[in-house]
Amino acid sequence: MKFEESLKELEEIVAKMEQGNLTIDESIAAFTKGIELCKDCSKALEEAKGKITILQKEMEKTSEVPFEVSND
Numbered sequence: 591m592k593f594e595e596s597l598k599e600l601e602e603i604v605a606k607m608e609q610g611n612l613t614i615d616e617s618i619a620a621f622t623k624g625i626e627l628c629k630d631c632s633k634a635l636e637e638a639k640g641k642i643t644i645l646q647k648e649m650e651k652t653s654e655v656p657f658e659v660s661n662d
Contacts, residue, residue: 593634600627 591599603624607617 591630593631593638596627596630596634600624600631603627 603620606612607620607624612620
């Protein structure tokens, strides 16, 4: 499931729970699902953060390469 889909489902679960109309069993099931979705979102964000860090390091390496002017 994509990050955006997980986040949307998590928001829907929170809205249902905030209404206070769920039974205790439904609340526990919703809470359990919400925890799973929260973990999925956190994992996706950590992966994105890692990719960004790698890209930033690559950019730093390319910016360190001296620019040489050709005398041709």
